[in-house]
Amino acid sequence: xxxxxxxxxxxxxxxxxxxxxxxxxxxxxxxxxxxxxxxxxxxxxxxxxxxxxxxxxxxxxxxxxxxxxxxxxxxxxxxxxxxxxxxxxxxxxxxxxxxxxxxxxxxxxxxxxxxxxxxxxxxxxxxxxxxxxxxxxxxxxxxxxxxxxxxxxxxxxxxxxxxxxxxxxxxxxxxxxxxxxxxxxxxxxxxxxxxxxxxxxxxxxxxxxxxxxxxxxxxxxxxxxxxxxxxxxxxxxxxxxxxxxxxxxxxxxxxxxxxxxxxxxxxxxxxxxxxxxxxxxxxxxxxxxxxxxxxxxxxxxxxxxxxxxxxxxxxxxxxxxxxxxxxxxxxxxxxxxxxxxxxxxxxxxxxxxxxxxxxxxxxxxxxxxxxxxxxxxxxxxxxxxxxxxxxxxxxxxxxxxxxxxxxxxxxxxxxxxxxxxxxxxxxxxxxxxxxxxxxxxxxxxxxxxxxxxxxxxxxxxxxxxxxxxxxxxxxxxxxxxxxxx
Amino acid sequence: xxxxxxxxxxxxxxxxxxxxxxxxxxxxxxxxxxxxxxxxxxxxxxxxxxxxxxxxxxxxxxxxxxxxxxxxxxxxxxxxxxxxxxxxxxxxxxxxxxxxxxxxxxxxxxxxxxxxxxxxxxxxxxxxxxxxxxxxxxxxxxxxxxxxxxxxxxxxxxxxxxxxxxxxxxxxxx
Numbered sequence: 001x002x003x004x005x006x007x008x009x010x011x012x013x014x015x016x017x018x019x020x021x022x023x024x025x026x027x028x029x030x031x032x033x034x035x036x037x038x039x040x041x042x043x044x045x046x047x048x049x050x051x052x053x054x055x056x057x058x059x060x061x062x063x064x065x066x067x068x069x070x071x072x073x074x075x076x077x078x079x080x081x082x083x084x085x086x087x088x089x090x091x092x093x094x095x096x097x098x099x100x101x102x103x104x105x106x107x108x109x110x111x112x113x114x115x116x117x118x119x120x121x122x123x124x125x126x127x128x129x130x131x132x133x134x135x136x137x138x139x140x141x142x143x144x145x146x147x148x149x150x151x152x153x154x155x156x157x158x159x160x161x162x163x164x165x166x167x168x169x170x171x172x173x174x175x176x177x178x179x180x181x182x183x184x185x186x187x188x189x190x191x192x193x194x195x196x197x198x199x200x201x202x203x204x205x206x207x208x209x210x211x212x213x214x215x216x217x218x219x220x221x222x223x224x225x226x227x228x229x230x231x232x233x234x235x236x237x238x239x240x241x242x243x244x245x246x247x248x249x250x251x252x253x254x255x256x257x258x259x260x261x262x263x264x265x266x267x268x269x270x271x272x273x274x275x276x277x278x279x280x281x282x283x284x285x286x287x288x289x290x291x292x293x294x295x296x297x298x299x300x301x302x303x304x305x306x307x308x309x310x311x312x313x314x315x316x317x318x319x320x321x322x323x324x325x326x327x328x329x330x331x332x333x334x335x336x337x338x339x340x341x342x343x344x345x346x347x348x349x350x351x352x353x354x355x356x357x358x359x360x361x362x363x364x365x366x367x368x369x370x371x372x373x374x375x376x377x378x379x380x381x382x383x384x385x386x387x388x389x390x391x392x393x394x395x396x397x398x399x400x401x402x403x404x405x406x407x408x409x410x411x412x413x414x415x416x417x418x419x420x421x422x423x424x425x426x427x428x429x430x431x432x433x434x435x436x437x438x439x440x441x442x443x444x445x446x447x448x449x450x451x452x453x454x455x456x457x458x459x460x461x462x463x464x465x466x467x468x469x470x471x472x473x474x475x476x477x478x479x480x481x482x483x484x485x
Numbered sequence: 486x487x488x489x490x491x492x493x494x495x496x497x498x499x500x501x502x503x504x505x506x507x508x509x510x511x512x513x514x515x516x517x518x519x520x521x522x523x524x525x526x527x528x529x530x531x532x533x534x535x536x537x538x539x540x541x542x543x544x545x546x547x548x549x550x551x552x553x554x555x556x557x558x559x560x561x562x563x564x565x566x567x568x569x570x571x572x573x574x575x576x577x578x579x580x581x582x583x584x585x586x587x588x589x590x591x592x593x594x595x596x597x598x599x600x601x602x603x604x605x606x607x608x609x610x611x612x613x614x615x616x617x618x619x620x621x622x623x624x625x626x627x628x629x630x631x632x633x634x635x636x637x638x639x640x641x642x643x644x645x646x647x648x649x650x651x652x653x654x655x656x657x658x659x
Contacts, residue, residue, distance in 0.1 A: 237579045246551040385557040387579025
């Protein structure tokens with residue numbers, strides 16, 4: 001409801017003015033600082049205005065040629081009793097007639113949001129981090145459309161994004177705004193004076209305007225279409241769920257190890273690309289290298305490096321290499337030791353050979369320390385997945401044969417309570433919208449789309465649209481389209 | 486959201502050839518002729534009832550055969566129109582909650598019938614919102630206590646039996 005207006009008094013005269021602005025900007029219109037008006041009122045023979053559109057027929061002789069003539073893309077303003085009622089952007093000029101003594105032209109003017117920039121052009125937003133207020137996202141989209149802060153009138157809402165890197169892509173600006181605002185029970189709307197607002201989709205709230213019997217001219221109602229029996233909200237859960245698979249063998253290998261290597265580290269990747277996470281890792285020894293001759297002191301173990309990989313460690317006793325070196329050198333040294341020749345004639349005492357063979361045997365004993373080990377690594381792969389939750393509100397009174405489902409996908413839902421509130425609100429809204437309720441009442445400029453009007457018989461109407469005849473001499477009647485709530 | 490947006494979403498949904506689902510049972514051999522081995526699972530796809538006996542596609546990764554309960558998988562329609570599990574997925578059906586509501590209908594004309602001081606219509610007073618019901622499908626391995634008390638006593642169900650739950654209600658033991 002536009003609280004800057006008062007309702008039009010009964011039997012009062014409504015003074016309508018139509019003005020052309022060739023240079024004013026939307027911001028100037030909202031601020032009220034425009035000063036380039038050209039008064040078209042004397043030339044208007046017919047005018048009809050609704051919340052999104054104004055159609056006027058102009059008749060003139062010579063006055064509207066040149067700079068005074070309306071051009072597409074410029075602004076037209078309507079006033080009632082010298083107060084701005086509505087302004088829009090000229091969309092089309094048609095049916096220009098030029099005949100002796102008279103010229104006429106039809107002009108169609110649309111509200112600023114009824115343009116391809118809002119409704120057709122696909123856009124992409126920047127990514128928003130977690131806990132970004134939805135107001136920030138809505139404002140960002142509106143700034144992208146060229147609006148300034150003075151042209152935006154959005155209430156602060158306590159809702160934020162709950163996912164990291166939320167981004168809207170390949171959607172029109174209007175679709176983006178609908179997606180953001182429906183999560184908190186609103187819908188996008190551009191007011192008659194060009195400011196972007198949120199209309200409330202809650203049909204159970206108190207009425208905005210209570211009409212008295214003298215202001216109602218007529219009421220027409222109809223019940224058409226199958227109301228939805230249930231509304232499903234599909235939303236991405238903000239928390240990840242851990243899921244584990246069955247234990248599987250992740251890695252197996254046969255390794256030959258021995259005296260010739262002091263240590264061996266073999267990387268064990270749980271997946272080829274090292275992206276698979278694993279828990280409960282189990283190292284299984286099929287054949288141990290310790291069974292090799294003299295290898296009981298060898299070390300074989302498995303180290304878990306991370307949840308993506310591990311490491312097989314084989315290590316010889318630190319002294320094996322030293323022994324091999326020692327005995328190898330001993331062989332060479334012992335080879336220099338000569339055999340002994342006895343003082344008395346007799347066989348040569350093979351002292352040197354005995355020592356050399358002893359060293360050689362010791363060296364060979366070290367060289368037998370070589371064996372093949374066979375190992376496996378088992379584990380339980382796990383991952384984190386997103387849950388796509390479903391919250392459904394259904395009408396218990398609807399019979400099975402009248403089932404009619406509506407599904408709404410929205411990832412701006414923060415929790416189950418918010419999803420339930422949205423599901424209930426939308427089911428009530430769509431169910432009520434099946435019963436149209438149209439009124440003709442004495443003009444009331446306060447009424448906007450989304451308002452709830454209460455009639456004298458206590459029935460209530462949710463306003464979806466309105467129109468009024470602003471032709472000079474027309475009665476001050478407002479025709480309202482809506483549905484019963 | 487406008488009705489047009491919802492219609493477009495429904496149309497997109499009807500053309501889908503892939504679904505995300507959540508495995509409810511361990512992969513089990515379905516049928517074999519001695520040569521072909523077809524493993525199948527029950528999959529929750531976020532609808533009223535789960536898909537039963539969904540085969541694991543022939544070309545699927547062998548890791549799928551070792552999937553466990555509550556794993557997220559992706560299903561694809563085969564050429565014959567049958568759903569098959571062919572890969573793991575990053576998204577799965579989560580919770581499923583239903584809320585019953587009673588919305589009274591309006592009659593034409595004066596709802597008060599000429600009465601003085603009529604009851605208020607609309608304003609939400611005649612709309613009754615019931616208790617939300619949890620209908621989430623989950624699976625888990627039965628505990629020792631459950632093995633002894635469910636399905637005919639201890640020994641009726643083997644160790645490692647899986648219970649499929651709808652909300653808090655045990656639907657069946659697999």
